[in-house]
Amino acid sequence: MQLTQILTSLGACVLIFSFLSPALGQTNAPNKADEVILDMSQAFKKNDKAQLSRLLPKAKGHALEPWAAYWDLRVRLDQASNSEIQQFLTQYAGSYAEDRLRNDWLLQMGRQRDWADFAKEYPRFRMNDDREVRCYALSTEAYLSKPDTATELKRLWYAFRDTEDGCTYTAEKLYDLKKIESLDLWRKARLAMDNNRPRAAQLALNIESVELGKQAVLIHADPQKYLDKRILAITKKRKELSVLALIRIANTDPDKAAQLIEKKWGLMLTKEEHNWVWAVIGKQAAQKLQDNAHNYFNKVSRNQDLNDELLIWKTRAALRSGDWKAVISAVDAMDSAKQDPTWIYWKARGQLAANPATLEPMRLEAVAALQSIASVKGFYEQLATEELGQSITAPAKPEALTTQEKSVAAQNAGLQRALIALSLGLRSEGNREWNYSTNLHTPGGMSERELLAAADLACSKQVWDRCINTSERTKLTIDFDQRFPMPLKDTVLRRTKEIQLDPAYVYGLIRQESRFIMDAKSVVGAAGLMQVMPATAKWTAKKIGMTNFQAHQITDQEINVAIGTGYLKLVLDDFDGSMPLAAAAYNAGPSRSRNWRKGPVLEAAIWAENIPFNETRDYVKKVLSNTTNYAAIITGQPQSLKARLGTVGPRNAQAPAENTDLP
Numbered sequence: 091m092q093l094t095q096i097l098t099s100l101g102a103c104v105l106i107f108s109f110l111s112p113a114l115g116q117t118n119a120p121n122k123a124d125e126v127i128l129d130m131s132q133a134f135k136k137n138d139k140a141q142l143s144r145l146l147p148k149a150k151g152h153a154l155e156p157w158a159a160y161w162d163l164r165v166r167l168d169q170a171s172n173s174e175i176q177q178f179l180t181q182y183a184g185s186y187a188e189d190r191l192r193n194d195w196l197l198q199m200g201r202q203r204d205w206a207d208f209a210k211e212y213p214r215f216r217m218n219d220d221r222e223v224r225c226y227a228l229s230t231e232a233y234l235s236k237p238d239t240a241t242e243l244k245r246l247w248y249a250f251r252d253t254e255d256g257c258t259y260t261a262e263k264l265y266d267l268k269k270i271e272s273l274d275l276w277r278k279a280r281l282a283m284d285n286n287r288p289r290a291a292q293l294a295l296n297i298e299s300v301e302l303g304k305q306a307v308l309i310h311a312d313p314q315k316y317l318d319k320r321i322l323a324i325t326k327k328r329k330e331l332s333v334l335a336l337i338r339i340a341n342t343d344p345d346k347a348a349q350l351i352e353k354k355w356g357l358m359l360t361k362e363e364h365n366w367v368w369a370v371i372g373k374q375a376a377q378k379l380q381d382n383a384h385n386y387f388n389k390v391s392r393n394q395d396l397n398d399e400l401l402i403w404k405t406r407a408a409l410r411s412g413d414w415k416a417v418i419s420a421v422d423a424m425d426s427a428k429q430d431p432t433w434i435y436w437k438a439r440g441q442l443a444a445n446p447a448t449l450e451p452m453r454l455e456a457v458a459a460l461q462s463i464a465s466v467k468g469f470y471e472q473l474a475t476e477e478l479g480q481s482i483t484a485p486a487k488p489e490a491l492t493t494q495e496k497s498v499a500a501q502n503a504g505l506q507r508a509l510i511a512l513s514l515g516l517r518s519e520g521n522r523e524w525n526y527s528t529n530l531h532t533p534g535g536m537s538e539r540e541l542l543a544a545a546d547l548a549c550s551k552q553v554w555d556r557c558i559n560t561s562e563r564t565k566l567t568i569d570f571d572q573r574f575p576m577p578l579k580d581t582v583l584r585r586t587k588e589i590q591l592d593p594a595y596v597y598g599l600i601r602q603e604s605r606f607i608m609d610a611k612s613v614v615g616a617a618g619l620m621q622v623m624p625a626t627a628k629w630t631a632k633k634i635g636m637t638n639f640q641a642h643q644i645t646d647q648e649i650n651v652a653i654g655t656g657y658l659k660l661v662l663d664d665f666d667g668s669m670p671l672a673a674a675a676y677n678a679g680p681s682r683s684r685n686w687r688k689g690p691v692l693e694a695a696i697w698a699e700n701i702p703f704n705e706t707r708d709y710v711k712k713v714l715s716n717t718t719n720y721a722a723i724i725t726g727q728p729q730s731l732k733a734r735l736g737t738v739g740p741r742n743a744q745a746p747a748e749n750t751d752l753p
Contacts, residue, residue, distance in 0.1 A: 124514055127154050131516060134161035153510045156187035157519055167194055172207065186504060186526040189216045193223060200226030201255055217530045221246045225256035229263050240269045245426075248281055248397070253289050262297045272298060273362075276330045277397070279306055283337045284370055286310075291334070305331055313338035317350065323358040333359065336367045344374040348386060365395040373403040376410075377702040379689060384411040393423035402427060405436060409696045410689075414440035431463045431470040432699070439477070466568065466719055469711040472731045473695060481728030482718050488567045491543050499543035502527060512553060524548075524556050528563065538564045545572045552577070555605035574719050577606050578619075581651055591659050594724055595669060596651075598716030599658065599676065602709060609645055617644045620654025626753050630657040664749045666742065669734050670694045673713040678706040680752045684741075691739030698735075 120128060126148045133141035142162040149158035163170060163178055175195055182188045192215055199208040200223065212227050225246050233239045243264060247257035261278070264270045275294050282290035288310035296303035309316045313335035323332045332355055340347035348371050356364055368389040375383035384407040393401060401420045408416035421428055421437040428434070441456035457478070464474040472482050499505060504527030511520035528544050529535040536544060541564050548557035554575055561572035576582070576597060586593040603621040604610040616623050622630070624641050631639035634656040636649075643649045658676060665671035665683065675683035686701060698714075701707035718731040741748070 120514060123149075123152050127152055127158060127516075128514060130158050130161050131519075134165065137165050139165050153507055154514075154516075154519075156182045156185045156507070157511070157516075160187040160191055163191060164194060167191075167198060184503075184531075185507075186523045186531075189526070189530075190522075193217060193220050196220075196223045196226065197256075200229075200259075205230055216532075217526065219530065221249065222254050222256035225254075225260045229256075229260040234263065234267065234269075240264050240274075244270065244274055247278060251282075251285050251287055251290070253287070253293055258293050258297075261294070265297050272326070276333075279330075279334060280337055280366065280370075281397075283310060283334045284341065286341065299327075302327060302331075306334060309335045310338055317355070323355065329359055329363055333363050333367055337370050340367070340371045340374045344371045344378070344380070344386070345382075347371050347374075361391065362395045365390045365392055366400070369396050369400040369404060372407060373400055376403050376407040376700070379410075379686065379700065379702065381689065383407040384413060384416070387416070393420055396423065398424050398427040402433075405433065406700050409436060410692065410700050414443040418444070431468065431474070434459050434463050435470040435474050435477075436699075438474070442477075466722075467562075469695075469715040469731070472715055472718060476730060476732050482722055482731060483728050484570050484719070484722040484726075485568045487571065488542065488569055491539070491546055495539060495543040496546060499540070499547045502544070504531060505544060505547060508556070509547075509551060509553065512556075521556070524560075528560050535563065538567050542567065542569055542572070545569070549575065555607055558601070558605055570719065570723060574601065574716070574723055575606060576720075576723070577608075578647060578651065581648055582655075585651055585655050589655060589659050591655055591662070592717070592721070594721035595662075595713075595717045596655055596658065597720040597724075598713045598718075599673065600654075601716045601720075602712045608647060618650030618654070619647065620650055620658075622650065622654050622657065623753075626657060627653050629753050630660070633660065660749070660752060664752055666745060668694075668736065668738060669714060669717065670698055670710055670736075670738060673710045674698075674701060674706055675752075677709045678703055680749075682706075684748065687738055688740055691737050694735035694738045695732075697738040 126145055130142055130145050130149060133145065142165060146158055146162045149155050152158065159178060159182065163175070167175075175191070178191060179188050192211060196208060196211060196215060197220070199205075199211070208226065209230055209232065212223075212230075215223065218224070225243065227233060228239050228243050228246075243257060243260050247261055250257060261270060261275070265275065275297050278294040279291040282288070282294065283306070288307050291306040291310065292303035294303075295306050305316075309331060316335045317332065317339075320328065320332065323329045336347050336351060336355060339350065347367070351359075351364075351367055351371070356367075359367065368386055372383050372386035372390070375386050387404045387407050390396065390404070393404070396404070401424050405417055405420040408414075408420060417440040418437055421433045421440075424433060428437075438456035438459040441452045441459075445453040445456070447453065460474040460477050463471050464478055464480070465471040466475070466482055466485060475482060504523055508520045508524035508527065511517075511523060527536075528541060535541075541560055545557050545561035548554070548560060549572055554577065557572055557575060561569055574597070582596055583593050585591075586596055600606060600619050604619050606619065608619060610618065610621065617627075622644055624644065627644045628639065628641070630653045634652070636652065639649075639653075644653065658672065661675050661680065662669070662672040664680065665675060671683050671687060674686065682703075687697075692700075698707060698710045701710060714731060714734055718729045718734060721727075721729045
């Protein structure tokens with residue numbers, strides 16, 4: 091969901107940047123060779139084949155020639171001969187452009203059912219990160235006979251929300267071979283209906299019957315009408331179609347769906363169908379923060395009938411209700427999600443709550459689980475550290491990079507192309523080239539020392555987002571200087587001191603908002619380090635006494651920090667100094683944050699985990715985690731994430747009235 095109110099975080103939208111870095115040189119007017127590349131980029135976006143063909147000879151010899159050649163060939167890939175494609179792959183061997191075109195070509199061959207050429211080219215696909223390409227690969231003879239193919243296919247297929255050809259095609263083949271069952275098709279349809287994707291539900295059911303696919307579309311349009319016309323659901327198909335209708339109704343009115351299943355339809359459904367529908371009702375109620383969500387989930391008699399998404403929401407509802415036993419059982423039933431630090435932490439907390447005796451086996455298991463994730467790397471890792479009685483401290487700086495290590499990074503052709511693309515404002519291309527070079531060019535990606543050297547290169551060029559993202563990929567070695575840089579330190583520290591705002595909180599928020607890209611601008615207009623919306627900037631400037639403010643000034647670093655911190659201070663004060671509530675308001679809007687605090691007084695970590703919006707939930711946790719680490723850096727003292735979180739509940743009746751003018 092794109093949150094366009096107030097300030098929009100980097101994760102909510104595609105960003106458009108004018109790239110500035112002293113080490114890369116100021117963004118002066120590009121030379122003629124650069125202009126060719128920029129013109130080709132625009133022509134590619136417009137699918138202007140003639141312009142791309144005309145300009146391509148002029149791009150010869152430019153560092154970004156592989157991109158220019160890719161753009162030219164990509165727009166006419168469906169007409170290109172295999173020999174021309176192979177010539178491109180040979181000419182630009184080892185580059186991101188080569189493997190990007192191979193990715194596109196594999197998709198095209200899959201859609202054309204050209205399995206002979208697909209089988210030849212697929213082993214050369216280095217990135218191997220495209221789910222649809224992988225689904226096509228699973229449909230080839232090399233994979234169809236493998237016992238784990240069906241399991242992998244379902245994992246990939248269920249993860250797609252929108253329609254796609256690769257997994258659907260492979261599912262049809264596996265269904266014909268009796269390697270997946272009718273229930274697998276219906277589960278895909280249930281997921282699609284729950285995500286408001288009727289076409290995806292139709293394609294899944296078409297595998298069994300075209301008529302069933304048509305019924306799915308009709309049910310999506312008017313689920314109540316479908317149910318009203320049916321007195322009984324005796325056959326398997328009728329039962330499953332009724333499940334789809336109940337899921338669709340639950341999307342908008344979980345209580346109504348609950349009444350329907352209790353009064354009539356629950357008696358006709360199988361136990362598995364019954365459990366799934368109640369879980370969907372519980373999930374929808376939980377996302378609306380209804381008090382009865384946990385009760386709905388309690389009607390599920392067997393957790394193993396649910397997928398991980400439903401189990402995750404069941405766990406959240408149980409946390410909100412303080413039912414630790416339900417937390418433990420739901421996490422235990424998860425498949426891959428149980429390896430997430432989130433659920434490792436909450437299961438361990440449940441075990442500790444249920445087993446106060448020091449030597450209880452389950453308590454010992456919980457302590458071991460917390461020890462397995464405890465670190466400074468993220469929100470739940472930090473909470474695990476504190477649960478073990480330790481504080482959050484900045485780790486020792488790793489061994490300094492050698493001149494040779496830095497030199498190897500600086501001479502990496504992919505990283506060089508990425509930096510040049512970024513210097514021209516081609517941020518998407520630069521990021522993809524950089525990520526490919528660090529993560530995908532070789533199996534497993536760069537080693538830890540290579541990642542640190544690449545991150546150091548990005549830091550030295552003040553490409554802070556690549557610096558942070560690359561350094562975060564190290565698993566054993568943590569360089570806080572790379573992961574938590576502090577550009578504009580004097581400005582931020584001075585401004586926060588003036589208005590009595592925690593500088594660590596400001597840095598934690600900026601790191602999540604813009605990754606310190608100085609001129610970040612979102613498609614909805616949020617701008618600068620602190621991603622301030624124009625209307626909010628104008629309102630805040632007036633509130634903080636900034637006279638003669640003009641909209642274009644929001645990209646000025648000093649002004650952006652002044653307005654962003656001024657607004658954050660107003661938000662924080664309006665939410666009684668609660669950092670979690672203020673962070674949620676900064677991202678999703680004060681009115682939403684006010685609504686989300688209604689209900690019981692909760693441990694703030696539980697409150698944050700129950701935020702209905704995926705983006706805001708992730709945002710709040712990352713901002714608070716960042717803040718704790720920045721505080722450790724700034725103060726040099728041990729820190730507590732739990733202390734910053736506190737509790738969240740309804741507004742105190744004695745508190746000042748809400749600032750309803752706050753945008």
